[in-house]
Amino acid sequence: MDGERLLTSTAGMEPDVDWRNGNPAAFEMLVRRWQQPVARFLFHVVGREEPLADLCQEVFLRVYEHRSRYRETGTFSGWLYRIALNVARDALRRRCKEPRGLGDVEPAAAGPSPEAACEQAERGRIVAQTVAELPEPLRVVLVLRHYEEMSFEQIARMLREPASTIKSRFQAALQRLRDRLRFLCDDPTESER
Amino acid sequence: MKCTDVRAALPLLIYGEPSPEDTALREHLASCPACRREHEALTGVRRLLDDVSLPRIAVDLPQLHRSLAERQLRRARRWRRIAAAMGAVAAMLLLAIGLRLEVRLEASQLVVRWGEPPPVGRAFQPDVVVPKSQAGEPDLLDDLRVLSDLIHALKQDADERDQLCAERLNRLEKHVRALQSQGDLRWSATEESVAALYLLSRKGEKP
Numbered sequence: 001m002d003g004e005r006l007l008t009s010t011a012g013m014e015p016d017v018d019w020r021n022g023n024p025a026a027f028e029m030l031v032r033r034w035q036q037p038v039a040r041f042l043f044h045v046v047g048r049e050e051p052l053a054d055l056c057q058e059v060f061l062r063v064y065e066h067r068s069r070y071r072e073t074g075t076f077s078g079w080l081y082r083i084a085l086n087v088a089r090d091a092l093r094r095r096c097k098e099p100r101g102l103g104d105v106e107p108a109a110a111g112p113s114p115e116a117a118c119e120q121a122e123r124g125r126i127v128a129q130t131v132a133e134l135p136e137p138l139r140v141v142l143v144l145r146h147y148e149e150m151s152f153e154q155i156a157r158m159l160r161e162p163a164s165t166i167k168s169r170f171q172a173a174l175q176r177l178r179d180r181l182r183f184l185c186d187d188p189t190e191s192e193r
Numbered sequence: 194m195k196c197t198d199v200r201a202a203l204p205l206l207i208y209g210e211p212s213p214e215d216t217a218l219r220e221h222l223a224s225c226p227a228c229r230r231e232h233e234a235l236t237g238v239r240r241l242l243d244d245v246s247l248p249r250i251a252v253d254l255p256q257l258h259r260s261l262a263e264r265q266l267r268r269a270r271r272w273r274r275i276a277a278a279m280g281a282v283a284a285m286l287l288l289a290i291g292l293r294l295e296v297r298l299e300a301s302q303l304v305v306r307w308g309e310p311p312p313v314g315r316a317f318q319p320d321v322v323v324p325k326s327q328a329g330e331p332d333l334l335d336d337l338r339v340l341s342d343l344i345h346a347l348k349q350d351a352d353e354r355d356q357l358c359a360e361r362l363n364r365l366e367k368h369v370r371a372l373q374s375q376g377d378l379r380w381s382a383t384e385e386s387v388a389a390l391y392l393l394s395r396k397g398e399k400p
Contacts, residue, residue, distance in 0.1 A: 024258070031252050039250035056252050061260055124244040131242070145208065146242050152210065167205060174204040177238045178231075184241055 020067045031060050037077075037148060038084050044143040045088040047132030055091055059084045078158040081148065085140060085159075092136070123184060130180050138173035141166055194221045199228045207235050 018026035035056055042055045062083050070079050131139060140159070144150045152170070156163040194214070199221050206218055222229050288294070292307040 028254055031254060031257065035250060035252045036247075040247050043248055044245075052248060052250050053252070056250050057257055057260065060252060060257055061264065064261055065264065120244055121246060123241065124246045127241045128245045131245070146239070167210070170208075171201060171204045174207075174235055174238060177242075178234050181238055181241055182234070184237075 020070065022067075027064060030063075034080060035060075038080065040147055041081060041084050041143060042088055044128070044131055044147060045085065045136070045140055046091050047128070051091065055087055059087050062087065074157065075154065077148075077150070078154055081144065081150075082158055089136075126184065127177075127181065130177060133180075134173055134176060138169050138176070141169040142173040142177075145170055194218065196221075196225060196228055199225070200231050203228075203232055203235050207232070207239055 019030045038059050039052055039056050042052055042059070046052070046055065059080075063080060066083070070076070131142065134142065141155060144155045144158070145152065150158070152163050152166050156166045159166065194217050199218055202212065202214065202218055205212060206215065212218070222232055293309070295304075295306045297304040297306070
């Protein structure tokens with residue numbers, strides 16, 4: 001997981017400027033570079049795997065269509081995640097119901113043994129379900145800080161809210177997870193890790 | 194520091210968010226087992242978040258390009274429709290202004306007028322007065338029926354007169370022919386008489 005996240009880390013990934021001029025090759029490079037972070041973000045915010053490919057495509061369609069609105073004064077990742085967040089909100093609004101957790105998730109990495117892999121997959125499913133049940137404002141901040149490794153200031157700029165509000169939301173999100181995942185944290189195997 | 198303040202600040206500490214109270218927090222954690230357990234629990238939550246398996250998504254680039262092309266086409270079509278609608282509205286407005294069109298809703302009628310307005314102070318008087326009773330009313334039907342009978346009677350009378358005239362003409366024609374034949378006979382008798390007299394007169398000169 002850590003390895004994968006490092007490979008798809010969004011830090012310092014500013015795209016080639018040619019994509020804004022409609023260069024197809026530059027745009028394709030941008031899509032390849034950002035598809036996994038966007039998918040990961042949508043996965044955690046929307047909470048479903050099934051429409052992820054469609055949602056990702058919608059994000060990049062909007063990126064291409066609105067490329068003239070991108071200002072280089074801000075970070076590209078902030079602009080991209082704002083679009084992704086709008087797409088995620090649209091998807092949630094369409095469904096008009098709470099997001100649910102993961103269905104069939106392709107494991108990113110196999111564990112040392114089938115039992116351990118199975119246990120980790122089940123634990124991951126429960127954690128993802130718990131994250132998906134957080135209120136959207138808390139969930140978005142948690143995902144951006146933990147999975148996308150954005151600083152609170154970046155998140156604050158992206159969501160156009162004060163950094164203190166973002167920090168409060170993050171604290172609340174982590175506290176809620178701590179309360180709901182207490183049974184996993186108190187697992188004796190956790191202390192051995 | 195109080196335990197409540199420390200626990201509120203723990204999420205930021207775990208994620209390495211710098212704070213001027215970091216040193217005080219760490220000193221408190223070293224001396225407070227309850228807050229230390231909370232710190233460990235939150236650290237455990239952070240580890241758990243990494244246990245989530247992520248789906249592998251690859252955007253279908255050809256499909257993406259197709260969708261972009263379709264959207265651009267749709268947008269162009271929408272703009273064309275909007276431009277056509279605007280053009281139609283502008284044309285109607287120009288027509289209305291050019292014709293000085295006036296649409297007015299009165300008590301029980303919709304008035305549509307164009308061109309110059311009627312002179313002020315003179316009420317509009319129609320040139321042709323249409324009688325109130327129109328076709329389909331009983332008195333008019335009776336009038337029409339009487340008129341029809343009258344026309345038929347006149348026709349019959351004219352036919353009879355025509356027939357009488359024709360008979361009279363026939364009779365006159367026969368009479369003229371008879372007179373003509375009598376005249377012919379008399380002419381031939383006169384010619385014979387003249388011829389006889391001529392012969393007699395010649396015989397009288399010869400002796």
